[in-house]
Amino acid sequence: MFKKFIDRPVLSTVISIIILILGVLGIITLPVSQYPEIAPPTVQVSASYQGANADVVMSSVVVPLEEQINGVEDMTYMTSSAGNDGSATITINFKLGTNPDLAAVNVQNRVARATSLLPAEVTRAGVITAKRQASNVLIFSLYSDDPAYDQKFLQNYAEINIIPQIKRVTGVGDVSAFGQSIYTMRLWLKPDVMAAYGLVPSDVNAALADQNIEAAPGQIGEQAAESFQYTLKYTGRLKDESQFGDIIIRTGTNGEILKLKDIARIEMGAQSYASSISFNGKPGLGFMVNQTAGSNAKEVIEGALNAVKAAELDFPSGVKYDVLTNVNDFLDASIEKVLHTLVEAFILVFIVVFIFLQDFKSTLIPAISVPVAIVGTFFFLSLFGFTINLLTLFALVLAIGIVVDDAIVVVEAVHSKLDQGYKSAKKATVDAMDEITGAIISITLVMAAVFVPVSFISGSSGVFFKQFGLTLAIAIILSAVNALTLSPALCALLLKPHKDDHHEKKGFMKRFYAAFNTSFETMTRKYKGSVYFLTKRKWMAGLGLLAFVVALVWAMNTTPKGFVPNEDLGSIMSDISLPPGTSQERTNEVITKIDSIVATVPEVRLTLKVIGRAMISGSGSSYGMVIARLKPWDERKRDVKTIIGELFAKTANIKEAKIIFFAPPTIQGFGTGGGFEFQLQDKTGGTIQDFSNISNQFLAALNQRPEIQYA
Structure with a gap:
């Protein structure tokens, strides 16, 4: 059956070229990621009840929403939080593989049921449902060298000119700022004046609702047999302090008018003063970019950064941006390392094969077969919906040593026939393939059978094993195709009958081959001797096997276990919490001290200080965080774990706050x-x-355990 591939080498070559072309197309179209997409989809529901404390938000906003959302299709669990700033957030987690778009629609339908149960202020502000992942793929800061551009200006500038462009990037789930400094008209009421006039805040709210509106006055002169027809225009919503100041609160019988400016101080301020942010000691603002479930993190980050770079061309003088956390930095470095390993593995395989076969043409046959199998695998990765990630590339690194075996078997079988005196390489190839075709097919099936079953493991870990195992199985199958088509054709074309070379001049390579063969034969004899020794003393072999089993069990029980290794992603996060009720000013003092300590670490390049919001603790005047961007890996000798240990030691004397430093998730x-x-x-x-x-007692007990760094 396979003789036609030897008789028609062009057919064999075309098959391999087609595999290569398909593989190149797969490489071009495949997305690149650090790991396979294993995080379950999440949908976040957020609402705001201005002026309410956490207890009120929990009972009047979170509970009604949770009661309606609970039990939504494919939901696994949900978590919620309420802050004293009036914010409410509910995160719903779904089963792995759930369509995130459908999950968001189902949650939105459940939220609609709860609308009538929510306070009017919450409904008026809106309840937002968005699909997004919990972690941040990108954190960047906008800052100003000019003190005239404060935090309020930076956030409003970003809300208009930067954030909308980032949100249009495919795969972006949400873009949020560390703070709520959006321009808002602030009315600072004067209690003594209001008491003198017998007014309460609801009177001011009623006046605002009545006079600060968008209206449609209509037209005059329509169908009235007049010469002119006019569309009426109303002032609409008020825009500056003077317009708000002229709002009429009350009129007297004698024509007296009480205006808003008489009972309140009016200024253009921020929506919330609950946060304060600085970047390297300068006015700044931090932004977090989250991706949607199923999106490619590398493409999301590249699209977001391209949007920021395009907006940078129009930045006001003195306004700049810098990146604090970028998952792509580690991804690019990791992929580059694996690609180097891939090339090195191929070179090492080529050298080893050349040393053993001792003929360049013979070495060329497996050297050609390996790239065909490796590159062709990418096409099937694209068909299965996989990505180019560390696991699939690692599988290809291992596959290089496996896929070369089939080609070597073919070459060795043909050489064996030529050693027997065959004068035609084609005849030797045909006879050799008749003998080993069944062996090649059986070897391939056995090897594939080892890796294919792991693809049926379920859950997040199953995704890892599936991509790793199927990548190896595909490469092995393609190597068998090469061994049955291309390798025999190349053997028939390239190999020559063996000649008697006893009278040829022995050069360096001939002497090297002779020395290597002598050494290898000596090693083989010693190995045979050791095997013969063990066959006479079988109890020693059994005892050795038992020792290895005991060592394996001991190593499995004592070796630290984990899902994936913790990696140095080039940044350090922190969570800082002071006792409840601590003022924002006091929190600022403590976190400024911590920020200055972080900046003293030689490996730290940038820091972002945030008051009023923490990564873990949430929002509040007693919370904050410091985000540190480290120098590139080639410019520092210490890894992130060592640096975090130093930061814990340097901040241990700060007793008024609970301080946690941690690396971003791998x-x-x-x-x-x-x-x-x-x-x-x-x-x-x-x-x-x-x-x-x-x-707190549970966390204290947890922190006493030696394997826990912090909790």
């Missing part, structure tokens, strides 16, 4: 940091104070 979509996270649930119906005490 796998996107699994929380805000490395390690693991868990949720405590109170089923006793007790008070929040009792629950807080119990959770």
Whole structure:
């Protein structure tokens, strides 16, 4: 059956060229990522109840929403949080493989049911439902060297000129700022004056609702047999302090008019003063970019950065941006390392094959077969919906040593026939293939059978094994195709009958081959001797096997276990929390001190200080964080784990705050940091104070364990 590929080498060559072309097309179209997409889809529901504390937000906003959302299709669990700034956030997690678009629609339908149960202020502000992952693929800062551009200006400039462009990038789930400094008309009411006039805040709200509106006055002169027809125009919503100041609050019987400016101080301010942000000591603002489930992180980051670079051309003088966290930095470095390893592995295989076959033409046959199998694998990765990631590339690195075996078997079989005296390489190839075709097919099936079953493992870890195992199986199958088509054709074309070379002049390579063969034969004899020795003393072989089994069990029980290794992504996050009720000014003092300590570390290049919001603790005047961008890997000798240890040591004397430093998560979509996270649930119906005490006791006990760095 396979003789036609030897008789028609052009057919064999065309098959391999087609495989190569398809593989190149796969490389061009395949997305690049650090790891396969294993994070389950999440949908976030957010709302705001201005002026309400956390208890009110929880009871009037979060609880009604949770009751309606609970049980939505394919949901696994949900978490919620409420802040004293009036914010409410509910995160719904879904089963792996759930369509994120459908999940968002289902959640939105459930939220619509709860609309009538929410306070009017919440409904008026809107309840937002968005699909997004929990981790941030990109954090960048906008800052100004000119003090005239403060945090309010930077956020409003970004809301108009930067954020809309980033949101249009495919795969971006959300773009949010560390703060709410959007321009807002602030009315600072004067309680003594209002009391003198017998006014309450609801009177001001009623006046605003009545006079600060968009209206459609209509037209005059229509169908009235007049010469002119006019469209009436109303002032609409008020825009500056003077217009708001002229709002009429009350009129007297004698024509007296009480205006808003008489009972309040009016200024253009920020929507919230609950946060304060600086970048390397300058006015700044931080922005987080989240991706949607199923999107490609590399493409999301590149698209977002391109949008920022395009907007940078129109930045006001003195306004700049810099990147604090970029997952692509580590991804690019990792992919580059793996590609170098791939090339090095191919070179090493080529050298080893050349040393053993001791003929350049014979070495060329497996050297040609390996790229065909490796490159062709990318086409099938594209068909299966895989990505070019560390696991698939690692599988290809291992595959180089496996796929070369089939070609070597073919070459060795043909050489064996030529050693027997065959004068025609084609005849030797035909007879050799008649003998080894069944062996090649059986070897391929056995090897594929080892790796294919792991693709049936379910869950997040199953995605890892699936892409790794199927990549290897595909490469092995393609190597068998090469061994049955291209390799025999090349043997028939390139190999020559063996000649008697006893009288040829022995050069350096001939002497090297002779020395290598002598050494290898000596090693083979010693190996045979050791095998013969063990066959006479079988108890020693059994004892050695038992020792290896015991060592394996011991190593499996003592070796640290984890999902994936913690990686140095080039940045450090922190979560800083002070006692509840701490003022923003006091929090600023403590975090400024921590920020200055972080800046003293030689490996730190940039820092972003945020007051009023923390990565883990949430929002509030007693919370904050410092994000540090490290220097590139080739410019520092210490890794992120060592630097974090130094930061813990340097901040240990700050007793008034709980300070946690951590690296960003290696796998996107699994929380805000490395390690693991868990949720405590109170089923006793007790008070929040009792629950807080119990959770603090649990965390204290957890921190005493030697394997826990922090909790």
